[in-house]
Amino acid sequence: MEKETILKATNIVKYFHDPVEVQVLRDVSFEVKKGEFLSVVGKSGCGKSTLLYILSTMDTDYEGQLEIRGNKVRGWSQNQLASFRGEHLGFVFQFHYLLPEFTVLKNVMLPALKLGKYSKQEIEHNAMEKLKLVDMQDHAIKRSALLSGGQQQRVAIARALINEPDIIMGDEPTGNLDKTNSQKVFDILQRLAIDNQQTIIAVTHDNDFAQNSDRIIEMSDGKIISTHEISA
Amino acid sequence: MNWKLALNIAVTHLITKKKQSIVAMLGVMFGISMFIIMISFMTGVNDFLEKMAMDNTPHLRLYKPVRIKKETIVGQLNNGPDDWVVVHHQRPKNDLPKIRNGLQLAGMIEGLQGVQGVVPAVNSQVFFNNGPVQIPGTMSGIDVRKQDELFLLGNKMEEGSLDELLRSPDQIILGRGLAEKASVKTGDRVSVTTSEGYNIVLKVAGIFSYGIATLDDSKSYGTIATVQKVLQRDPSYITEINVRMNDMSKAVAFRKELELKITEDVLIEDWEEANASILAGEAIRGVMTAVVSFTLLLVAGFGIYNIMNMNIINKMKDIAILKATGFQGKDITAIFLLESVIIGLTGGILGLLIGFTFSYVLSMTPFPEGTFFRINTFPVNFKAEHYTLGIVFGFLTTLFAGFFPARKASKIDPVQIIRG
Numbered sequence: 001m002e003k004e005t006i007l008k009a010t011n012i013v014k015y016f017h018d019p020v021e022v023q024v025l026r027d028v029s030f031e032v033k034k035g036e037f038l039s040v041v042g043k044s045g046c047g048k049s050t051l052l053y054i055l056s057t058m059d060t061d062y063e064g065q066l067e068i069r070g071n072k073v074r075g076w077s078q079n080q081l082a083s084f085r086g087e088h089l090g091f092v093f094q095f096h097y098l099l100p101e102f103t104v105l106k107n108v109m110l111p112a113l114k115l116g117k118y119s120k121q122e123i124e125h126n127a128m129e130k131l132k133l134v135d136m137q138d139h140a141i142k143r144s145a146l147l148s149g150g151q152q153q154r155v156a157i158a159r160a161l162i163n164e165p166d167i168i169m170g171d172e173p174t175g176n177l178d179k180t181n182s183q184k185v186f187d188i189l190q191r192l193a194i195d196n197q198q199t200i201i202a203v204t205h206d207n208d209f210a211q212n213s214d215r216i217i218e219m220s221d222g223k224i225i226s227t228h229e230i231s232a
Numbered sequence: 233m234n235w236k237l238a239l240n241i242a243v244t245h246l247i248t249k250k251k252q253s254i255v256a257m258l259g260v261m262f263g264i265s266m267f268i269i270m271i272s273f274m275t276g277v278n279d280f281l282e283k284m285a286m287d288n289t290p291h292l293r294l295y296k297p298v299r300i301k302k303e304t305i306v307g308q309l310n311n312g313p314d315d316w317v318v319v320h321h322q323r324p325k326n327d328l329p330k331i332r333n334g335l336q337l338a339g340m341i342e343g344l345q346g347v348q349g350v351v352p353a354v355n356s357q358v359f360f361n362n363g364p365v366q367i368p369g370t371m372s373g374i375d376v377r378k379q380d381e382l383f384l385l386g387n388k389m390e391e392g393s394l395d396e397l398l399r400s401p402d403q404i405i406l407g408r409g410l411a412e413k414a415s416v417k418t419g420d421r422v423s424v425t426t427s428e429g430y431n432i433v434l435k436v437a438g439i440f441s442y443g444i445a446t447l448d449d450s451k452s453y454g455t456i457a458t459v460q461k462v463l464q465r466d467p468s469y470i471t472e473i474n475v476r477m478n479d480m481s482k483a484v485a486f487r488k489e490l491e492l493k494i495t496e497d498v499l500i501e502d503w504e505e506a507n508a509s510i511l512a513g514e515a516i517r518g519v520m521t522a523v524v525s526f527t528l529l530l531v532a533g534f535g536i537y538n539i540m541n542m543n544i545i546n547k548m549k550d551i552a553i554l555k556a557t558g559f560q561g562k563d564i565t566a567i568f569l570l571e572s573v574i575i576g577l578t579g580g581i582l583g584l585l586i587g588f589t590f591s592y593v594l595s596m597t598p599f600p601e602g603t604f605f606r607i608n609t610f611p612v613n614f615k616a617e618h619y620t621l622g623i624v625f626g627f628l629t630t631l632f633a634g635f636f637p638a639r640k641a642s643k644i645d646p647v648q649i650i651r652g
Contacts, residue, residue, distance in 0.1 A: 049651065053647045053650075053651065056556070058555070058556060058646050058650075059647045078561060079560045079561065079562070082558055082559060082560040082561075083558060083560065085556065085557070085558050086557060086558015086559070087558065091556050091557070093553075097549055097550075097552070097553040097650070098553075099550050099553065099554075100550075101244050101245060101248040102244060110237075110241075110557065111557035111558050113234070113237045114234060114237060114558050114559055114563065115558060116234055159557070163558075
């Protein structure tokens with residue numbers, strides 16, 4: 001069964017201008033299918049994080065075409081992109097970036113409250129569901145600053161899931177975690193890809209993590225040098 | 233835009249950073265309360281002085297000037313082409329200060345448009361005799377009823393009454409200070425000597441007090457007939473015509489109009505000339521209030537600006553993550569603008585309360601017993617418009633101070649923050 005394409009990058013070119021002009025991405029093109037678990041690997045400075053932030057629509061300073069869910073997003077205004085991100089994309093960063101003043105539950109609820117698609121009660125219910133998914137339901141009313149690193153990362157995943165995004169992007173999602181916690185995070189992401197048909201794109205240094213995903217894109221010096229399908 | 237969510241986030245930020253929020257709030261509070269105290273007291277003083285000065289000040293005063301003739305009699309006699317006549321230290325002629333046709337003139341002015349009323353008066357310097365001691369003072373003969381109607385003389389009576397004054401001739405009322413110096417009370421008799429040397433004994437029908445020492449220490453009033461009799465003048469003898477306008481701001485224009493109309497030899501003085509120092513004082517206090525209040529609010533504004541700026545630098549990561557999860561620039565602006573507005577309004581309301589309390593305490597504080605003013609407590613105004621102005625001013629200052637940091641926050645590039 002041929003799956004539909006959810007994200008398509010065509011000839012992405014990116015320069016850094018400061019302090020000197022450096023080309024960081026050279027004609028990067030690839031496609032990602034719905035429900036695919038994709039890992040992007042490569043040495044530090046190869047441009048893989050830069051690529052991820054372009055895919056995330058947060059970085060708009062590039063050339064080439066980016067198509068997400070059939071929308072050509074290049075040239076959209078910052079406000080359009082923010083709304084689009086809120087609705088269709090979820091993020092998990094290396095450092096969890098929870099809002100420390102808010103409770104765990106509120107952190108998860110915020111993107112949904114902003115989107116405003118459901119009532120507050122429904123959002124609260126959904127947020128609890130997501131917390132159960134990452135096994136953090138018991139900590140819902142704690143201030144997020146009081147959690148351990150691994151726990152915070154799981155909450156961050158729950159937050160990324162709250163608006164049922166099509167694509168979840170991770171920048172070193174396990175980079176800051178020990179073996180046990182890394183495994184937990186990986187299992188959650190894999191379950192999302194298989195059970196919910198959500199697409200995962202993760203930049204990683206973690207070899208075990210990459211080897212267990214569906215496909216690995218290896219980058220070097222701003223180019224894709226190889227693509228491996230991993231047969232289960 | 234979702235204001236409720238922005239408000240929720242703003243309030244959470246403020247509550248978790250309690251100390252910082254309270255310091256910012258105190259700045260606004262101090263500024264607004266000082267503003268209220270200053271403006272209440274300053275306008276209180278202005279109103280008090282104006283009322284004191286204006287209650288008994290005619291808007292226009294007509295009197296006969298003392299003139300020295302340029303042309304001398306010697307000059308008229310020796311007016312050959314080669315003659316030079318130089319007169320050193322020329323003196324005025326012995327003219328009476330009488331306004332010719334004074335009563336008719338007063339009647340004419342009273343009929344003009346915009347005039348509330350006219351009081352013709354006979355004024356003279358006199359001496360009040362207290363045994364061998366002579367106390368200088370002035371005596372004004374007036375139409376008592378009209379003077380009461382236009383200058384509220386009846387309200388100033390401390391002892392006796394104006395009716396008593398009208399009941400029989402040869403009576404006067406004295407200022408409080410003057411009565412004390414002459415050591416007389418209501419019902420006593422006082423001996424008066426005019427500058428021309430006539431002597432007469434008058435009965436004291438009452439004692440008044442304007443609250444202004446210079447007036448209370450020298451002035452006395454009687455009926456026109458009484459004063460004319462004291463001065464031994466005829467019933468048409470009038471030295472001054474006092475005009476009260478319906479609208480005192482029109483006095484200057486009316487004076488110019490009147491100067492063209494009147495042919496008699498009189499000078500007209502308006503209240504602005506006569507009270508130039510009070511008006512200047514009012515203007516200076518007004519400017520001072522504005523400058524001090526503005527400075528205080530400006531300082532409070534800078535305080536908020538600083539705190540909000542620091543706040544935003546501390547929250548860079550939070551702002552980046554909010555943007556990554558779908559918050560737009562204007563949502564971020566709303567959050568931080570709401571934070572400063574909440575600080576401004578809370579501080580402002582507290583400031584109004586404290587300002588009111590201090591103004592109230594000040595209005596209860598006894599005024600140092602002085603000889604110049606006779607008031608019991610500090611004059612303080614309580615006006616709704618000052619309080620409205622205070623809260624609006626406080627709100628605008630914090631809105632302005634919060635705007636630039638909030639806009640800066642909305643422009644933060646999430647990629648730069650998240651990538652480090």
